Amino acid sequence: MSIFARSPADRVIVVGAGVAGLATALRLAPRPVTLITAAPLGAGTATGWAQGGIAAAMAADDAPSLHADDTLAAGAGLTEPDVALRVAEAGPGVIDWLVTLGTGFDREADGALALGLEAAHSRRRIVRARGDSTGRAVLDALVRASQATPSIEILVAGLHGLMQDADGRVCGVVCERDGVAFRLPARAVVLATGGVGALYASTTNPRGALGRGLLAAARAGAALRDLEFVQFHPTAIAAGRDPMPLATEALRGEGARLIDEFGAPVMAGIEGGDLAPRDVVARGIFQALGRGRTVSLDTRGRLGARMSQRFPTVAALCAEAGIDPAVQAIPVRPAAHYHMGGILVDEVGRSTVPGLWACGEVSSTGLHGANRLASNSLLEALAFAPRIAESIGDAPTLASMDRPVPLPEIRPEDAAVLSDIRGIMERDVGVVRDEAGLLQAVAHLTDLSERGSDAAATGLMIARAALDRRESRGAHWRSDYPGQLPARHSVVTPAAASALQELTDA
Numbered sequence: 001m002s003i004f005a006r007s008p009a010d011r012v013i014v015v016g017a018g019v020a021g022l023a024t025a026l027r028l029a030p031r032p033v034t035l036i037t038a039a040p041l042g043a044g045t046a047t048g049w050a051q052g053g054i055a056a057a058m059a060a061d062d063a064p065s066l067h068a069d070d071t072l073a074a075g076a077g078l079t080e081p082d083v084a085l086r087v088a089e090a091g092p093g094v095i096d097w098l099v100t101l102g103t104g105f106d107r108e109a110d111g112a113l114a115l116g117l118e119a120a121h122s123r124r125r126i127v128r129a130r131g132d133s134t135g136r137a138v139l140d141a142l143v144r145a146s147q148a149t150p151s152i153e154i155l156v157a158g159l160h161g162l163m164q165d166a167d168g169r170v171c172g173v174v175c176e177r178d179g180v181a182f183r184l185p186a187r188a189v190v191l192a193t194g195g196v197g198a199l200y201a202s203t204t205n206p207r208g209a210l211g212r213g214l215l216a217a218a219r220a221g222a223a224l225r226d227l228e229f230v231q232f233h234p235t236a237i238a239a240g241r242d243p244m245p246l247a248t249e250a251l252r253g254e255g256a257r258l259i260d261e262f263g264a265p266v267m268a269g270i271e272g273g274d275l276a277p278r279d280v281v282a283r284g285i286f287q288a289l290g291r292g293r294t295v296s297l298d299t300r301g302r303l304g305a306r307m308s309q310r311f312p313t314v315a316a317l318c319a320e321a322g323i324d325p326a327v328q329a330i331p332v333r334p335a336a337h338y339h340m341g342g343i344l345v346d347e348v349g350r351s352t353v354p355g356l357w358a359c360g361e362v363s364s365t366g367l368h369g370a371n372r373l374a375s376n377s378l379l380e381a382l383a384f385a386p387r388i389a390e391s392i393g394d395a396p397t398l399a400s401m402d403r404p405v406p407l408p409e410i411r412p413e414d415a416a417v418l419s420d421i422r423g424i425m426e427r428d429v430g431v432v433r434d435e436a437g438l439l440q441a442v443a444h445l446t447d448l449s450e451r452g453s454d455a456a457a458t459g460l461m462i463a464r465a466a467l468d469r470r471e472s473r474g475a476h477w478r479s480d481y482p483g484q485l486p487a488r489h490s491v492v493t494p495a496a497a498s499a500l501q502e503l504t505d506a
């Protein structure tokens, strides 16, 4: 049956085909799912690029409570303890599920899972596949399983917005393909559109990570939480490519060191050194770069010689950039990598708008707080997917569609405007922020969003949230407010979203 012939009363729409979207679609089977993805299946996802792995308390000396403690410590006061524990408890189960789907995780000689160490984890608990190709291996397994599942139909199209009935319930999506908009009604919609890194000039994210799902949810009146918290990965490879390839944090877990051009350790004197939490390392590098230093990741010697075997993805990325990590240090700089903020959801992935769920990086579940612990994001999506599927359940929830939204004229994002936005976000809403820069960003982004740029409207929400948080916490660092206030989440409410709607409609 074609996608358009299928009854909307049956259909669940999942937007996004990374780990979050695919796992949700699979967990919903045998219920009919239309999976909408901007790029063909297997392409255009952050999931496919994940190098480190999936955090799960599998070792004899480990326990979900220890994993939850590490997650809480990284979250800098904004991680919800019950969410951290529930997700950590789900870890071993989701690894088993991926194994049943055919994911070939790396194993020791005795058959036990090989477990790696990453920054700010107190135990070896990073489950990986093909060295540093975990994301690709997981994505391949999920894609294969989805293609073999008759209840899942794939539609390559871009999400434009959400349809709502007279009561405000989400009852479908407005998409665009080849510049033409169309409606697709459904009884439930799950947004799994990933992060916002591509709003920044330096990023490890795919080009499509522009926060389109976030904006659609905001325009539908969904509450968004903690948008100011953008994680910058400390060690993106600075070799002139966009998006920037990543040198996984696991390299430092295996002994690589951050040095300047004189060979001096960049993290000397900073608590935690090379294995400090991501935000600390990112700021250490950013400040060294600001002092005119160049920063490199030193893998020379024993680690460099093992690179192609233990870290084949990084070795290949280095080779493409003409770097031999056995004899040369890898030039690095921080880059926008992960969005902790997102669509506020409850313990079963429900947003504050009926009919709308969110999974993966686009959501804010309460797990990551102000700073995501490495390798917790694939886990989060995999842990929430079955809960979302159960919550959507079988109940026919489609309300009447007596108010079909008018179809918009599709205007692609102007490349020059997007390039301006990326520069503004990088300079003024980046690793280190202050009021003057944020006010400047808000003014520029307001102007660009009034001229019709959706990317600017999304960047504006992040910049405003960063301006409003007058403290430094986790990944949000204000040079003018280095201290901390009592911990609180920031929430963009439906009222603020409707102000945004007026602004972007003007």
Ligand SMILES: Cc1cc2nc3c(=O)[nH]c(=O)nc-3n(C[C@H](O)[C@H](O)[C@H](O)COP(=O)(O)OP(=O)(O)OC[C@H]3O[C@@H](n4cnc5c(N)ncnc54)[C@H](O)[C@@H]3O)c2cc1C
Pocket (backbone or CB within 6 Å): 015, 016, 017, 018, 019, 020, 021, 036, 037, 038, 039, 043, 044, 045, 046, 047, 048, 049, 050, 051, 052, 053, 054, 055, 134, 135, 157, 158, 159, 160, 192, 193, 194, 195, 204, 205, 206, 208, 209, 210, 212, 213, 246, 337, 338, 359, 360, 361, 362, 374, 375, 376, 377, 378, 379, 381
């Ligand atoms: C280089 C890199 C390495 C990483 N390493 C790790 C790691 O080792 N461990 C870990 O846990 N996490 C890691 N992360 C983070 C993790 O990969 C992501 O947070 C996670 O994969 C996000 O999954 P997702 O399904 O939410 O989004 P994605 O995998 O990014 O998928 C988003 C999907 O939404 C689609 N989409 C977006 N916009 C639209 C639209 N408008 N219309 C239709 N479809 C749309 C995209 O085409 C895509 O299919 C890494 C991230 C990067 C970038």
